[in-house]
Amino acid sequence: MPPVRKATGQAVSPLKRPSIAGVRELRFRTVAIFSFPLPPSLAVRPTEPGLALPVRVAPAQLWNLNLGRLDPPTLAPMGSNLMGPTIETPGSVLVETDSMGGGIRAGRRAPGEAAAGEATWLSRLTPLLLAPALEPEVAAALGARPYQQDAAQAFLANPRFLLADDIGTGKARAVCLALAVLTHQREVHRTLITAPRERLAHWHDELEAFVPELLRREMAGSDEVRRSEWPGFGQVDLVAVPDLARDLEAGCDLPSFDLIVIDSFIALLRRQAVDLRRVSGLEVPRRWALAGTVPVDPEDWRTLLGFLSPDIASGPGRAGTGELRERFTQHTLRRSKTELARQMPRLTRQEVWVDLDPELDRLYRQALAVERERLGRLGGSLSRSHLEASLDNLKQVCNFTSDSYDGPKVRALIDLAEEITSARSKLVVFTIFGEATASRLQPALDAFGVVRLKADASPEEQAEALTRFRSQPGRRVLLADVEARGDDRSLDPCSYILHFDHDWNPAHRRRLEQRFFPDLGPAVPLTVYEIWVRGTVEEQYHRALEVRHLLASNLPQDTQPSDLDERLSFEDWRREVFEIATAPPKVAEPKARGTGALPGTGTLRSRLDSLTAEELASAAEAMLALLGFDSTRRLTEPKDGGLAFLACRRGGADCRLVHCLRTGKNIGVQEARTLIDEAEQRQDCRGALLLVTTEFTPACKKLAEDSGGRLALLSGEDLYRHFRELGVVP
Known part of the structure; x- marks a missing residue:
């Protein structure tokens, strides 16, 4: 079926334009099925028994196609051997239009029949399947609006460019549209996107939606880890501005980039x-x-132009703002x-x-252990x-660094706030903790x-605060308690809301916004x-809401x-969010022991070796539960050689690192240390458990005995x- 335009919910007509828009992925089978128009990027994946290797298609000029209806192409099945950037086939494939100029045929040509210098079958096929990324119907089907397509065209026309639309208009989407075109035209091979750290997740989402075929990396972690990863290959590298600045100051040898994008420039400037x-x-040639x-x-203009066009910024004299503009x-x-x-929703x-x-993560972990x-x-x-009380306590720990x-x-x-108020717009900030x-x-x-709009203020005081916020141009932020009452009128000219901390129930937030x-x-x-904190209970209940489609x-x-209270039950909260299990009777922690060798003729060893990697992992988890560990979390995937766990008891107050090893030799001091x-x-x-x-x-064994409880065997x-x-082995 044809794709659906997100803006209107209507199907996109394949007859609106004479060109085929392109396909995101095409599988060659005995019968090929197509849907038009489709997204701008193309990955062709020939599928035969035992072969499923992806190919990235190079750009080419669109063929001249007759106006009117263009029937879907009919492709004959073909064998392919895709081993990297070159393509070898048993025989080249000739792609041509039929005698009427409407259909497309693909036929096999025997080896040796291809004319000298003839284009490969894939480069001949590409123009029919790969459309410009800015094809209006394609971009609309992907969720890009006309003004974002206009901005993308401006990027394409200007190697040095500032897009200064209001925040919230989807500027990253325009960048992705332009990046798709430049990448497919081979004008850009490697891109660097740098932004405030909290913006990187949004960039991942936009890149996945518009250019999923590009290999992207986020340069994160410690300075040492990050600098060791720069030499690796990525078509799009994402990095926080402070991290990038530290790497440059340290003299880190960065790869050559064809394009650099800096997001949230005004906020970074302030x-x-x-670092900026x-x-x-x-x-970098494109900026x-x-x-x-x-x-x-x-x-501020000089700093901006120092990035975009140093030649303009360093012009003669001390130019004023008007001249710089x-x-x-x-x-x-x-x-x-x-x-x-x-044009906007x-x-x-x-x-x-x-x-x-x-430091804040350490405080949060301590609070989480106490609550559990x-x-x-x-x-x-x-x-x-x-x-709910524990949830509130943990959320408040995440709000501020201690004593600051x-x-x-x-x-x-x-x-x-910097980006919003610099454009003379207004913002409402809500907090649930008053x-x-x-x-x-x-x-x-x-x-x-x-x-400040307080919930415990009188109706007259609340009305006065709302009036000041609306009428005074210099009052650009309303800091409001969620229990505060509005006056049944929209907060014009404000057009931004930020939930600094929020009720887990999104229906409460929706009602607050309506108020x-x-x-x-x-x-x-x-x-x-909405501000969310990774690695905390917020991420846990966000995941629980997401899988139930309740965001x-x-x-x-x-x-x-109340509808959501019923959908996310008490048991869901206990098990999925707080990870509190019904603990079995506790038994003593295992002591270091052993007899020096496995008994018998290897029967025990053979029975343990007969378990699959997943069976061994599941049996180890069940055994740890018998030993009194409330919860276990796999740190590595099960393999034939074993895996690693984090096992916790007493609601997370006592956690042990567990290595489960399947090996053919006795374990010595090196592995234990x-x-x-x-x-x-x-x-x-x-401590640890081996x-x-x-x-x-x-x-x-002697090392375990002398470890003071840090190691059990x-x-x-x-x-x-x-x-x-447990009934796992006979």
Whole structure:
């Protein structure tokens, strides 16, 4: 069936344009089936018994096709041997139009019949299947709007370009459209995208939607790890601006890039100007910048032009703002949400994911262990109210670094506020924790002209606060409690909402938005941001909501909060979010033991070796549960040689690093010391447990005895006994 235009929900007609739009993936079988038009990128995958290798198709000029209906091509099955960038076939394939110029035929030509210098069959086929990425129907089917296609055309026409549309208009999507064209035309082979750290997840989503065939990497981790990965290959590298600046300062040898994109330029200019200037020193022929508005201050213009066009920025004299604008005006596109209102949806929603810094992550892990232990001790008395109280406690830990107004969530908020308020737009920030959070957010937002809307204020005081926010141009941020009441009027001219911390139930957020924007979007389209924290219970319940299709973007307009309470049960919260299992009776921790050799003639060893990798892993998990570990998490995939677990008891307060090894030799001191060192490097581990299918050397046993409880051993004899109790082995 034809693709559907996301904007209208209507099917895209294949007859609107005379050219075939292209296919994302085509499988050659006895009968080939096509659907037109399709996305701009193309991966051809011949499929025969025992062969399924992907091929990336090179660009080529479109053939001249007759106007009118173009019938889907009919392709004869062919054998192929795809071994890298070159293609070898038993015989070349001739692709041609039929006598009427409407259909397309592919026929086999015997080896040796191809004319000298004739194009390969794939390059002949490519023009019929690969359309320009900016084909209007194709881009619309992918969710790109006309104004985003216009911006992509501007990028293509300008190697040095600033797109300064209002934040929330989808500038990253325009970059992806242009990148698809330049990559397929082989004008860009390697791209560097750098942005505030919290923006990288959004870039991953956009790249996956528009150019999934491009190999992309996120350069993250420690400085040492990141710098070791730069020499590797990636068609699109994503990196946070501070990390990139540190690597450049350290003299890291970066690969050559054909295109660099800097996102959130105004926010970076305000908070990380030094890093921005260092990144500007990279020698890259194509340079694009994204911002929520154009700079106002001459020095800001010079910083921007120092990145985009150093020759203009370093012109003679100290040019003022007007002269700098004039020098670069043809390389700038600035449009407000008001100008684009007719082409934009009335409401868009975007998740902003942040990572806890090391110190805050340590505090969170400590709080999580305390909450899990408390919930575990409640036993049968545990109720949903207990879980909700623990959830609130953990969410508040994530909000701020200890004894400060700072934190990863605050930085994400400030970056958004910089971009929004620089364009003279207004923002509402909601918090579910009232004064406890607002009192620490307000100092961070004072620079933007903040108005406080308290839930416990009188109706008159709340009305006065709303009036000040609406009427005073310098008051650009409304910091509101979620229990505060609106006045049944939309908060025009505000067009941005940010949920700093939020109720787990997205229906509550939707009702809150309706309270302050009764028409669900003022005259200017409304953009809603939600800040989420990776590696915390927020990510756990986000996943639980996502698999049930209960995220805010999925809910019908009339969804009630009680509807979601029923869909995410108490057991779901206990098991999926907090990972609290009903603990079996605790038994003593295993002691270092062994008899020196496996008994008998190898019967025990053969029975353990007969287990598949998954059977061994599942049996080890069941045995750990018998030993009193409430939960286990696999750290590696099961392999014939074994796997690694993180096993925890007492609700996560006592965690052990577990290595389960299947080997043909006895385990000595080296393997044991390696495991102890790995456990000590993990902040969430109190020790290690080594499970083997053979036996331990005397020196290894002595090491365990002297480890002070940091290492426990289970030999093959111990495994066999436990596995037999579980019914895993006879």
